[in-house]
Amino acid sequence: MLAAAAERDGVEVEEVRREVALPSGLLEKRGVRIPIATVRRVWNGFTDRAAGPLLALRAARQLPMGSLDLLDYLAQTSTTGEEAFEHLTRYLPLLADAGRVWIEGDRQRLRVRHASPGGLPSLSELLFGLIVARSRELFGPATAPQLVQFAHRPSAPVSVYEEVLGAPVRFGGGFDDLVFDRDVVRAPIASRDPALRGILIAQADAALARLDLRGVIERVEPEDDFVASFRHALSQALDAGDPSLARIGESFGMSARTLQRRLSAASVSHRELLQELRLERARRALGGAQAKEVSEELGYSSPSAFHRAFKRWTGVTPGAVAAAPGAVAAAPAGVGWGGLQGGDGEQAAARRP
Template sequence: MSSTPSVTVHYAQAILQAAERLALPLPAELRALGGEARIPLARQDALWEAFCSASSDPLIGLRLGCALQVGHLDMVGALLMSCETVGEALEALLEYYPIVGEGGEFSLQRVPGQVRLVYQPHYQVRREERVEAVLASLLHMTRWIAGNKLGSLQLSFSHAARGELASYAGLLDCPLQFEAADNALLFAEADLRVPLIQANALMREHLRGLADSLLERLGTQSLAVRVQQLLRQHPRWGKERVAEQLALSGRHLNRKLAEEGTTFKLLREQVLYQMAEQLLRESPRLSEVAERLGFSDESAFAKAFRRWSSMTPGQFRQGQSE
């Protein structure tokens, strides 16, 4: 198994199947998945770029998400189906989502009367299309495994609408919010108690054992993902502090990351760039963004942001408001 961040081959197959249905031409080297169980995230990036470039439909990612089936989520899909309630399935998703893919993270936020399943992507290639695919698939699968007995689910996207609102409504049939603070699927708190139609305690425990073993193997190999997770929690940390948390020396961390084809500096800059974009959308003062990300002052942050994005923080915010 590759030591780099990856996704299950079944998710990649879903993209290839959609391309075939739509007669979209994809490079032969991207169609040949071979017998591998997982696809490196970099190759998944190339597959998404080719898939979206070959289509003239701005909602191609959303349509793919609506067409995804439980089998495309590897054993995690079957595990979620076997849970007793929607709430239990959400907790299982939080624990086992890296098996499906290591390109993003899920978290649960609880407010009075409502629960938000928040998705934070870590990739940059075709980000909006991929976020729409993830949330659309979760919306449809959640409805299906609950026997369409849920209340009014809602979706929020941090980006602007990519097409006509009527097209979104026809595909998703739920309240929508764009240019929101985060990407999320929103549940009424009461929906967490809704029983699932294929709950199976024996199957669930069997699948949990298999998933635990796979997650353990995956976790010990995806060092880059673990580094990024620590940096998102502690963006001020340097290499030595992160290495200490991973029970490694700084030199050993460098060597292990090099084996995965990356560096600590590159991972840290990717994380800071993603966090900077999110913070700038939330509109705190520039000095606060710089301070939270560990920069000495606004000028140092602005210089770094321009290097990452080829625009100033002000230009980025202006583009978000248009």
Template structure:
């Protein structure tokens, strides 16, 4: 769903390396269409298009696809060259292995490894060489390689588990959009686990499709939140965009062939609840509409199922720290 928004945490984390290198963070945000004042509110969220623009600006200004978060730069075009090096491989196994070897040619680059563990494949990133206090580059690399692999074979690679060698952060609830599936923190490595059958699949892309893919990647790979096969992603799709006619939890459970208690338990395991999911979806839809000037705030409130604009104002301020009017004003 295009309306998925991105938490301000990731904006601050993306900027950190550039600011460390001497860039003017506030100026970059304005160029990306993001008002710097939004980041003073930790609950604020931005549109994916804004985040993609910010990433492109950072890469251009720094000439570094590692965003100033590694010991050495990865000059712009390195990712594209790696993609050209792997596009003629016959299978995903060969493509990912060659891609890992490609980056292994660069001294002090984060090491990427693809290993088999019985029926499972493990794609890991070693962040020992990074200056990455928010783990932003590490997580970005995992996301990019997962989505690149999925694009190469023309289907989403289902993650069996995402593991992180650090404690769960305060924004852990956001990870369902980045790593759909079970997640484990305080693990022994930073890696993604998926079924090895994907490795034998042939590549369905070629140089022609790669040219189009590289017009917006890897920024688009990062800026496009994806619920995948996670339960929260499935529920969001079932709820849809018409908040006035949303089914209740029992109705969603029936559609998923689960009992309501089982659904609640699975949501707790994913770090969420049915009410939080509805609030997040309403918030995302509200931000999407507020950024487009097509509807009045009252019309947006009605579309989101609020009986009174004042109730929408209170809810939106609770979600983002700003009123709908203040948020719309910040966007312009």
């Protein structure tokens, strides 16, 4: 699906396939599961060669009904849009299992929410772009969501996103959020077909039963790819203020113990990766900024409070890191960037890690 979208945009797909060493003929094999880290490399190759920004959103408008296989046909035969969204939440793993989709709502609104901390922002944009495009096909060309919100940062001006999606767009938060007027999605779909929908549901259930997701992920994803996915999830969890294994496990669909086992197999630990990430952010923040700017950004009451806390944590001063990025070797065990507290009682605010 991604390759077809990129090809429509003028990208030389075969060139990207060779560059990332994707086996020849793999894209033509129906149902093959490809690790998200591989998808990330391929997609980055596509976007680097694309004719313009927001390839994923532009692709969503170009992919015809049927591109999502069973998901598209289930949507077409559903009684209402609300039912179509319920099918999406149940059967999305047939298309991709790097994230989780769920529905929340009240009398006025229905929200389609998506979380994929170990995934790829462009895939989140493609998913929501496809839902918006399909909604126009099912409910009428004038249909638009009340709000589109992405957890990641924008890669183009917000106005460009809003022009493509035809709705207000925001960024930031713990998950992606697509908000519809509930009356719109409760309206009957013209192409509804209960008999055919029943046949499709039986096929989808059988396919889902054959798909041992956890087994597939652990067989095909090399540990290096898993660690890369975990780092990405850890970064987003840190942004959200809770980088715990339990929080990250929710996005992976794994328990904290399973995550620990996978990390141990790759000879790393959650603590080590968290310390590396915090050091990386510290160095980046200190790259060219003044101490006052950094202390404010990280939530300290004053530059001197930040200076003392940083030295207790790393053993060197912020100035030493700014002058020589290799000055910090490792943070003392058990000390976190977002919770440093000195003897004078000064503490980093909890609003930002």
